[in-house]
Amino acid sequence: MKLIQKVLFTASIVAGTGLAFAAPGLASECSCEQSTDGSDTVVEVTSTNGAEMTLRFAANPVTRQVKLAFLCVNPGAKVTLAKLWMPGHGHGSSPTTLVPVTDTCTRVERVNFVMLGEWEIQTTLEGGDKGTFPFEVVAANE
Amino acid sequence: MLKIRMIFAIVNIFTIFTIILLPSCASSIEAQGEKPLDRSQGTPPVKLTGDAEGVMSKAGHFVVKLDWPDGAKAEQYIKARLAFATADRFRPETVTDIVFDPQMPSMGHGTATEDQVISAVGDGRPAWEFQVDGVYFIMDGPWEINVTAVVNGLMDTAAIPVDVVH
Numbered sequence: 569m570k571l572i573q574k575v576l577f578t579a580s581i582v583a584g585t586g587l588a589f590a591a592p593g594l595a596s597e598c599s600c601e602q603s604t605d606g607s608d609t610v611v612e613v614t615s616t617n618g619a620e621m622t623l624r625f626a627a628n629p630v631t632r633q634v635k636l637a638f639l640c641v642n643p644g645a646k647v648t649l650a651k652l653w654m655p656g657h658g659h660g661s662s663p664t665t666l667v668p669v670t671d672t673c674t675r676v677e678r679v680n681f682v683m684l685g686e687w688e689i690q691t692t693l694e695g696g697d698k699g700t701f702p703f704e705v706v707a708a709n710e
Numbered sequence: 711m712l713k714i715r716m717i718f719a720i721v722n723i724f725t726i727f728t729i730i731l732l733p734s735c736a737s738s739i740e741a742q743g744e745k746p747l748d749r750s751q752g753t754p755p756v757k758l759t760g761d762a763e764g765v766m767s768k769a770g771h772f773v774v775k776l777d778w779p780d781g782a783k784a785e786q787y788i789k790a791r792l793a794f795a796t797a798d799r800f801r802p803e804t805v806t807d808i809v810f811d812p813q814m815p816s817m818g819h820g821t822a823t824e825d826q827v828i829s830a831v832g833d834g835r836p837a838w839e840f841q842v843d844g845v846y847f848i849m850d851g852p853w854e855i856n857v858t859a860v861v862n863g864l865m866d867t868a869a870i871p872v873d874v875v876h
Contacts, residue, residue, distance in 0.1 A: 657817065657819075658849070659817075659819075659848045659849035660785075660848055660849075661821070661822055661848050662821065662822035662824075662825060662846040662848065678824065678825075680822035680824060682819045682820055682821055682822060682848060683818065683819035683820075
């Protein structure tokens with residue numbers, strides 16, 4: 569019995585240590601801070617209920633090769649939808665995947681821009697608040 | 711007693727005729743080239759029957775038939791079935807490097823293909839039927855599926871029209 573307790577205790581110590589190292593790493597994988605060298609694209613909007621919302625692509629300009637975005641909300645709120653949409657064409661793209669990393673930052677994965685042009689990411693927060701980010705997707709060699 | 715002997719005799723005659731006639735019927739079917747499909751053997755008979763079935767690839771290297779088990783619907787993940795045949799509609803020996811590329815010529819765009827998974831269907835060896843999971847049409851309307859594959863060592867593309875609905 570004592571041996572089992574020792575094993576469990578050791579396992580919990582190892583797991584706790586692992587989490588302590590992993591947590592800062594996870595947090596750093598989600599950021600909406602604009603870099604100083606201009607290598608990313610940041611769009612800021614205010615939601616319908618007044619929340620500050622920021623969308624960042626780790627690329628400038630945004631091209632079809634971009635597959636990931638970061639979405640920050642202040643005050644923090646759960647993002648329930650991030651839908652790609654082309655308002656001028658009346659269509660969107662395949663669904664994105666939302667990965668909440670912190671209370672205020674969510675990774676938007678599986679972003680697929682199927683053509684160049686004016687796009688939006690239409691977002692919905694838990695509770696129904698909404699924000700729409702406009703931006704342009706350009707060819708990779710521009 | 712005589713009646714019983716007669717009945718036995720009739721049954722015996724019928725049995726002998728059956729044994730003699732069945733193999734001769736089978737051999738006549740073989741003579742007409744209508745062998746039953748044996749998936750374990752190399753060159754099977756026609757799979758796609760009739761010129762109207764399937765779409766011929768652009769260079770004439772293969773025929774491919776496209777089916778939508780649950781319909782061709784927009785804005786949801788659906789699956790497609792592909793059946794390949796040689797240009798003369800025999801089962802091919804090899805089908806590899808399949809690319810399933812939906813395009814909307816009238817709009818100048820395609821759709822996301824990252825979620826597609828293409829896998830062989832059934833126990834047929836070599837594989838000639840495939841299922842494409844994770845097909846996603848971003849809108850309804852007239853689409854064209856460009857199916858590229860290497861069939862019996864020759865790469866070619868077939869353009870298959872499809873009307874996608876909501």
